[in-house]
Structure formats: structure tokens, C-alpha cells
Amino acid sequence: MxxxxxxxxxxxxxxxxxxxxxxxxxxxxxxxxxxxxxxxxxxxxxxxxxxxxxxxxxxxxxxxxxxxxxxxxxxxxxxVQRRAVTNADSKKAKGCSVKGTTLFVSGLTDETTAETLQAAFDGAVAARVAVDKNTGASKRFGFVEFDSEESCRAAKDDMEDCEIDGSKVTVTYAVSKEEGSARPPSGEKLQGERRRHAAEVIKLRS
Structure with a gap:
């Protein structure tokens, strides 16, 4: 459009x-x-x-x-707030702090692509679905990057209790590898999953 x-x-x-x-x-x-x-x-x-x-x-x-x-x-x-992702957008996204500008999305289907994931979030400048290095199969979680904390927060609020490709997803703020490893152990499954895959945030920005 x-x-x-x-x-x-x-x-x-x-x-x-x-x-x-x-x-x-x-x-x-x-x-x-x-x-x-x-x-x-x-x-x-x-x-x-x-x-x-x-x-x-x-x-x-x-x-x-x-x-x-x-x-x-x-x-x-x-x-509708669609816009093309320019080189300037990409550089800005890479240069911004991970905390507050990246969302961690779990509960994806095996078929959900990065394009679908990005399209589901208003204002997203990049998205990535994590895949298994050996099989290429989706790990059923991904990351969505924004160019500002405000855009990230608004998108997170919009996607509460929503579905993507027929699967109800959980949307939280992503944590950096350092932040994730510094946190004490938690009994919550989601927190454990976020810590195990925190390094994926860095890959999104690279």
C-alpha cells in the first residue's frame, strides 16, 4: 500500500x-x-x-x-503505519540499546516467518525467527526490533493476548546476554526460556 x-x-x-x-x-x-x-x-x-x-x-x-x-x-x-526499512533505520536499530527496544516473542508456530512476525507489530524495523542450526526448523520464538522504546512499548501493549498464525503468543521485553545471565534462577518457565536464548538478541542486531 x-x-x-x-x-x-x-x-x-x-x-x-x-x-x-x-x-x-x-x-x-x-x-x-x-x-x-x-x-x-x-x-x-x-x-x-x-x-x-x-x-x-x-x-x-x-x-x-x-x-x-x-x-x-x-x-x-x-x-496503518507501514514504512520501508532504510539503511538509516537499520543503523539506528543496531545502535540503540537492546533493553526497551526489542521484544521477545514465544509461542510461534513452526510456519511463522520473520516477515509475518514483523508485519504483526506496528513500527517494527526488523524481526527474526530463531531456527535450529542443524535442521533449520523453527525454535518457535523470535525477536522484534524497534527504533525507539516508545514504539516498542506501544507494540507490546497492542499484542497482549493476541495470536500469530493461529497460535497465542507471549510477548515480553528481550534481555541482553549479560542481563539474562546476571539474573538469579527463576522457577518460571518463561524466564528460564528467555535466559537460555538471551544471546539470540545479539544475533538480531548483528
């Missing part, structure tokens, strides 16, 4: 995977077009783009549909 279209589009998350274009139109009756990532015929990633006649209608729907539901699931409605 181009910059002009972005102004009149809304980005939907947490869309039921079996929802149809018609189902979404029933919620957004003023929509002029509905699209799915990668030209898919349905919300296979739990994501959809809804286009309206103009920016004013899009803004009106953004306000009115914040608590909209589809098949009993709360939709997350946001402005």
Missing part, C-alpha cells in the same frame, strides 16, 4: 482465522476494500487491512470500532 492509501486504511489484528471478508464487512460497513497480507484470501495470519473512502472515514471508524468484536474476539484496530 502506498503512503496515500495508508491514510485511509486501518490495520486489524486478532482477526479469527476462519473469518471471511464478508464477516469483516459486517463490522466495517463503510469499507471500500479489504485485503490480507501477501494477497491471501483470508486472515491466515490473524491480520487484515480495511480501506475506506478517505482519511476522515478511517479516523471515524478508528474511534468507533476500538471495542469491536468478531466471532466473540476483540479486534485490535490501529492506523
Amino acid at each position: 502506498g503512503r496515500v492509501k495508508d491514510h485511509r486504511c486501518l490495520f486489524l489484528k486478532n482477526v479469527p482465522y476462519n473469518a471471511t471478508e464478508e464477516d469483516i464487512r459486517k463490522v466495517f460497513r463503510r469499507a471500500v476494500a479489504i485485503r490480507f497480507p501477501g494477497g491471501a484470501k483470508g486472515p491466515s495470519q490473524g491480520i487484515a487491512f480495511v480501506e475506506f473512502k478517505n482519511k476522515a472515514v478511517a479516523e471515524e471508524m478508528l474511534k468507533k470500532k476500538q471495542k469491536a468484536q468478531l466471532q466473540g474476539r476483540d479486534l485490535i484496530v490501529a492506523r
Whole structure:
């Protein structure tokens, strides 16, 4: 989508995977077009783009549909904020502090790609899905990088209790290798997983 279209589009998350274009139109009756990532015929990633006649209608729907539901699931409605990742963005992302600008996402499916992971988070400048070096199979967790702590925090809040590729994911702030190793042992499974894979954060930024 181009910059002009972005102004009149809304980005939907947490869309039921079996929802149809018609189902979404029933919620957004003023929509002029509905699209799915990668030209898919349905919300296979739990994501959809809804286009309206103009920016004013899009803004009106953004306000009115914040608590909209589809098949009993709360939709997350946001402005489209897509932008190309430039060299400047990459350098900025690499130069920023890991703490507060990188999210650790666990509970991914085997099929979730880095592209899908990045598309699920507004404002992300990079994403990486960890894979086994020997088999190439996904380790079912990944990292999403942002260019500011504010963007990172907002994206984390948006993705609470959400699904990616049909799997409910857990989103937390990533920790650096040093920070992870300095923490005392914890009985919580998630904390243990984060410590074991903390070094992956460094790989994302390299």
C-alpha cells in the first residue's frame, strides 16, 4: 500500500482465522476494500487491512470500532503505519540499546516467518525467527526490533493476548546476554526460556 492509501486504511489484528471478508464487512460497513497480507484470501495470519473512502472515514471508524468484536474476539484496530526499512533505520536499530527496544516473542508456530512476525507489530524495523542450526526448523520464538522504546512499548501493549498464525503468543521485553545471565534462577518457565536464548538478541542486531 502506498503512503496515500495508508491514510485511509486501518490495520486489524486478532482477526479469527476462519473469518471471511464478508464477516469483516459486517463490522466495517463503510469499507471500500479489504485485503490480507501477501494477497491471501483470508486472515491466515490473524491480520487484515480495511480501506475506506478517505482519511476522515478511517479516523471515524478508528474511534468507533476500538471495542469491536468478531466471532466473540476483540479486534485490535490501529492506523496503518507501514514504512520501508532504510539503511538509516537499520543503523539506528543496531545502535540503540537492546533493553526497551526489542521484544521477545514465544509461542510461534513452526510456519511463522520473520516477515509475518514483523508485519504483526506496528513500527517494527526488523524481526527474526530463531531456527535450529542443524535442521533449520523453527525454535518457535523470535525477536522484534524497534527504533525507539516508545514504539516498542506501544507494540507490546497492542499484542497482549493476541495470536500469530493461529497460535497465542507471549510477548515480553528481550534481555541482553549479560542481563539474562546476571539474573538469579527463576522457577518460571518463561524466564528460564528467555535466559537460555538471551544471546539470540545479539544475533538480531548483528
